[in-house]
Amino acid sequence: MTASNPSPETLLDRQCEQRSEAGYLATVLGTASHRVVLFHRGQALMNGSGLGYFDPAVLPAAPNTGTINVYLGRVRAGLSGALPEGTDIVLRVLPYDAGDLAWVPGGAEFSGYRDVAAGLDAFDTQVFVEAQAVANWHGTHTHCPRCGSPTESLCAGWMRRCEQDGSEHFPRTDPAAIVAIVGADGRILLANNFAWDENRYSTVAGFVEAGESGEQAAVREIAEEVGVHLHSLSYVGSQAWPFPRSLMLGFIGYTDDTEATPDNVEVRSARWFGREELQAAVLDGGAVIPGRLSIARELLEHWYGGRLLEPGDVAASEEAAKKHELVQRGESA
Numbered sequence: 074m075t076a077s078n079p080s081p082e083t084l085l086d087r088q089c090e091q092r093s094e095a096g097y098l099a100t101v102l103g104t105a106s107h108r109v110v111l112f113h114r115g116q117a118l119m120n121g122s123g124l125g126y127f128d129p130a131v132l133p134a135a136p137n138t139g140t141i142n143v144y145l146g147r148v149r150a151g152l153s154g155a156l157p158e159g160t161d162i163v164l165r166v167l168p169y170d171a172g173d174l175a176w177v178p179g180g181a182e183f184s185g186y187r188d189v190a191a192g193l194d195a196f197d198t199q200v201f202v203e204a205q206a207v208a209n210w211h212g213t214h215t216h217c218p219r220c221g222s223p224t225e226s227l228c229a230g231w232m233r234r235c236e237q238d239g240s241e242h243f244p245r246t247d248p249a250a251i252v253a254i255v256g257a258d259g260r261i262l263l264a265n266n267f268a269w270d271e272n273r274y275s276t277v278a279g280f281v282e283a284g285e286s287g288e289q290a291a292v293r294e295i296a297e298e299v300g301v302h303l304h305s306l307s308y309v310g311s312q313a314w315p316f317p318r319s320l321m322l323g324f325i326g327y328t329d330d331t332e333a334t335p336d337n338v339e340v341r342s343a344r345w346f347g348r349e350e351l352q353a354a355v356l357d358g359g360a361v362i363p364g365r366l367s368i369a370r371e372l373l374e375h376w377y378g379g380r381l382l383e384p385g386d387v388a389a390s391e392e393a394a395k396k397h398e399l400v401q402r403g404e405s406a
């Protein structure tokens with residue numbers, strides 16, 4: 074397995090019990106040592122190619138009403154190159170109409186996760202995804218689903234409460250199943266969606282419906298989208314994906330079917346690949362596969378048994394590739 078995702082290692086301690094105490098967030102905001110991640114209109118303020126962790130002393134006071142502060146967590150030992158252990162990180166979500174942003178520190182720009190994800194390290198990725206998910210939730214839960222009255226942010230930004238009926242609302246996570254389909258001969262079935270270029274292939278995914286298990290959703294989605302029946306599944310791991318608030322449950326699914334039938338709605342085509350065939354297709358441009366740090370890639374490499382090389386990898390280091398091949402042979406021997 075590669076080390077990227079899914080990893081059980083948490084890089085931030087969310088202080089879940091402490092953050093619910095009255096005054097916890099105010100105390101953190103009163104320290105000079107905390108750092109602020111800024112969000113505005115679904116984008117984060119970057120610092121070069123990394124996520125910006127701003128010293129509150131260089132930021133103006135929160136601009137006006139409508140700003141939401143959320144406690145994201147405390148940096149665990151030795152896990153961030155940029156921040157010392159024990160640093161508290163607070164998300165500041167600026168109101169949609171935040172006015173003049175001329176105070177933004179020089180050179181910093183607001184960017185969306187999809188635009189910068191490939192260049193983020195594991196620490197920034199985790200903080201960005203957490204910040205994005207909770208910011209999205211605040212943005213769509215300003216009013217009570219029961220009575221329509223305004224809600225207020227409490228528990229350091231991890232709960233909203235209706236000002237009228239007192240009902241409490243928490244950030245939601247929507248599970249989705251994502252499956253790498255493996256046939257009886259060991260080949261993998263990958264799908265090409267209408268939304269993509271015709272040489273792009275990936276695993277198949279879909280949301281879990283009410284009352285359904287992750288496994289049932291996986292079997293149903295695969296039958297619907299590529300027309301094969303999975304007789305068994307093994308769970309590999311999960312990944313949070315903040316658009317808008319998904320949790321991808323990754324499976325390897327096994328089928329005895331050899332014919333795939335794309336649904337012609339989402340899936341344009343589906344194609345079987347052997348291991349060497351897929352690696353060769355990726356290197357010669359015949360197949361473009363999901364990027365590293367995605368759970369789709371993790372599932373592919375789980376099936377493959379090692380790191381799938383891309384053209385850039387080979388050009389960058391023929392020697393490393395050869396060394397890797399030797400290691401892989403050793404592993405499979």
Ligand SMILES: [Zn+2]
Nearest residue numbers: 217220235238
């Ligand atoms: Zn209400």
